[in-house]
Amino acid sequence: MFHRRGYHATSTRDLGEALALNPSSIYRTFSDKHGLFLRALDHYLAGESVRCTAALEADRPVREALRDWLYSMVEPTDLPGCFVIHTATELGTSDPETRRRVDEAFEGTTAAIAALLRRGVAAGELPADLDADVTADLLFTTLTGLRVRHRAGHDTQRLRTAVDQVLRVLD
Amino acid sequence: MFHRRGYHATSTRDLGEALALNPSSIYRTFSDKHGLFLRALDHYLAGESVRCTAALEADRPVREALRDWLYSMVEPTDLPGCFVIHTATELGTSDPETRRRVDEAFEGTTAAIAALLRRGVAAGELPADLDADVTADLLFTTLTGLRVRHRAGHDTQRLRTAVDQVLRVLD
């Protein structure tokens, strides 16, 4: 619910109904709304991290792995966009606990892409003079844009085309 | 305030204080909170549209115009990020009146970039086989990511590097 509607638009009553839990139980278990939000964010991050690792560390051609992973990010779904990005834009840099998680997630994803690119360079699949860090930073930036557009309801086919285009920087 | 804190986190009382206006005056003038929000969004869109037109239709080399415009998007400011993007992520596709404006803004920006690219191709500054629409779509996607990262407090120098990188697709 935090992912779909955002932090401020989600009330503790909504959460209670969805979890089939009474307010008192929620507060006993998660201390408060903010605590529950951080737990939800951590849960999301754990899942994304697993997906990301599985996709980018698989033993297959680097270009393919990257393309399919990016494609999977713009697949139609009933929960479009990225919870971390929504959090970053809604809460900005105001809440330190949230900010730490957002920063870590962004850094982690960029680092994972960079590692994949380095593997591609080492394997001779990518140009030897490719700057893995700078390129990863660009790919991450574009991915962020893709997920915002995904959230905004943009057509999957068009987003896939943007993926194809950005991957041309690997040539 | 809507830009900085988001729709739900901004109360009519906050708005009243900032505008030095009483609740009753606000409601008489803007009908309700949602109406005021739409007015604020329209005001922002008008300003951005002017900036965008000035930057992209100026009579100078296409690459330069594009680069400087993108650089200007990641300049340090006390109001980082893009109001439209924050709105798109916070309100998603749920509110039709908001959605229409967001869609128009996204389409308009993409079209402006495409027009600039076409000018570059026509002037021989860009490769003749460059697909203006597809490339504009990518540049817009990356710009969206840049502005999210700007909001998230990322370093301007790093964002500029991402700009430089993505502009390589013009070669």
Next chain:
DNA sequence: CTAATACGGGAATGCTCGCTCCACAACCTG
């Protein structure tokens, strides 16, 4: 079996929300 502990449910806390009512003042129009 009993005592202690943990936990869920219902009701209610104080507060802030979006929003409205109404009386009054400022302002044009004649």
Next chain:
DNA sequence: CAGGTTGTGGAGCGAGCATTCCCGTATTAG
């Protein structure tokens, strides 16, 4: 100056917010 219109200010409306209290019950430990 009189009369109608327009906008302002203060007080307050019901509703919903995050949060807490308290009590009954299930669970566990000795």
